[in-house]
Amino acid sequence: MSAVMITRKVRKWERLPGKNTFCCDGRVMMARQKGVFYLTMFLIMGTCSLFFAFECPYLAVHLSPAIPVFAVLLFLFVMAMLLRTSFSDPGVLPRALPEEAAFIEMEIEAANGNVPAGQRPPPRIRNVQINNQIVKLKYCYTCKIFRPPRASHCSICDNCVDRFDHHCPWVGNCVGKRNYRYFYLFTLSLSLLTIYIFAFDIVHVVMRSVDKGFLNTLQETPGTVLEVLVCFFTLWSVVGLTGFHTYLISLNQTTNEDIKGSWSGKNRVQNPYSHKNIIKNCCEVLCGPAYPSVLDRRGLMPEDSSSALTSFAPSSTSIPAPQTTKTTAPLIPNEHTPDDAKPNIAASAEKTSSHKAKSPPPKEEQPPLPTVPPLASPETDAETSISKDKMY
Known part of the structure; x- marks a missing residue:
């Protein structure tokens, strides 16, 4: 019988802290x-579906077949940027x-010293120099790290995000260093798609109203009316959001920095990340390395708890373990013990004496065990009888 230890390994995303969800094996x-x-x-999908179903067939025949083709390409690009961001x-x-957290705590305590009772300990801040300007690195009590420049802790995802911009519920994810450009391309393309659909909805209504009248056109195309309402209320927010982020990109700022006034407060500290050039700032944010x-x-990562798998295949080289049988018979046979269950008294006496020789003497004296005369063997009886005959 042999036991094989199997260590089950899991992916690191299964052990990551925070409030994120993972699908497709962490992808x-x-x-x-x-x-x-x-x-x-x-x-997005509902509005575009109505546009493809009601307006595109009419516009492709009366205006140009390129209208639905360009709408499809723009729709696919919007969905790709949305999914890439999300x-x-x-x-x-x-x-x-x-271990790292304990070492950082030890460094902080050594630097701050003992704080008197009743006084607030000094803030945990480190200063670094970026472009000849001092930037403060704040300590995160949740992640136990000094956050890099422009990083912040998202209270919704419960994680520190590098170059944190904001948490966008519309995309279902944080917007940070690795997906900001995709978020901006999503808002920009969505603005173009909304304007495109809204404009051709108006064209479609006008062209139909020339032949059938305005009220009859609205009655025949209820989907167009719904699209116009959705695009009208969506247009202002999406276009406004795109314009705001265009302004931030031109200054190389984030939404978090703009809201807090990090570079435009009372101290008038200049942005150390700006190149003082709109084109360079846009190229760094949108065309920088991934x-x-x-x-x-x-x-x-290895799992802490390992499972054991036992195989019952017989092995020729294995030595069977000695088996011990527990008997209920008393040490000294009595009248209630059957003859088959009586132990060998001589063997038990030898075992007891050898055990006493090996084990150290006990602290308390024990009463001596009663000695039992050894049983005479047949050969001993014969020799004894012969010697008696010679004597007589």
Whole structure:
């Protein structure tokens, strides 16, 4: 009988802290609140479906067949950017290991010294110099790390995100260093798609109203009326959001920095990340290198608890373990013990004497065991009788 130890390995995304959800074996990473994301997909797909069903057949015949073709390409690009933003790692920073956290705590205590009772300890801040300007690195009490520049802790996902911009419920994920450009391309393309559908909805209504009248056209195309209403209320928010992020990209700022006034507050500290040039700032944000994820979500890690698998295949080289049989017979045979169950008294006496010789003497004196005369063997009886005959 041999036992084989099997160590089960799991992916690292199964042990990652925070409030994210993972799908497709860690390839898809999103926030837990995904209800608004599903609403975003429903509005985009529903509006485009109505446009393809009601307006595109009429416009392709009376105006140009390129209208539905361009609408399809724009729709696919919008969906690709949305999924790329929603399903990617925004730049989550790994938390410190227990050993690293203990070392950082020891460094902080050594630097701050003993704080008198009743006084607030000094803030945990480190200063670094970027482009000849001092930037403060704040300590995250949840992740046990000093956050890199421009990083912040998202309270919804419960993770520190590098170059944190904001948490967008419409895409169901944080917007950070690794997916900001896709988020901006999503808002830009969605603005173009909304304007495109809204404009050709108006064209479709006008062209039909020339022949059948305005009221008859509205009655015959209820889907067009619904599209116009959805695009009208969506247009202002989407276009406004795109314009706001265009302004931030031109200054190389984030939404978090703009809201907090990090570079435009009372101290008038200049942005150390800006190149003082709109084109250079846009090229850095939109055309910069694609940063890899530092989480290694799909990497393997050993499981702490291992399972044992026992195989019952016989082995020729294995030595069977000695079997011990527990008997209920007393040490000294009595009248209630059957003859088959009586132990050998001489063997038990020898076993007791050898055990006494090997074991150390006990602290307390024990009464001596009663000695039992050994049983005479037949050969001994014969020799004894012969010697008696010689004597007589």
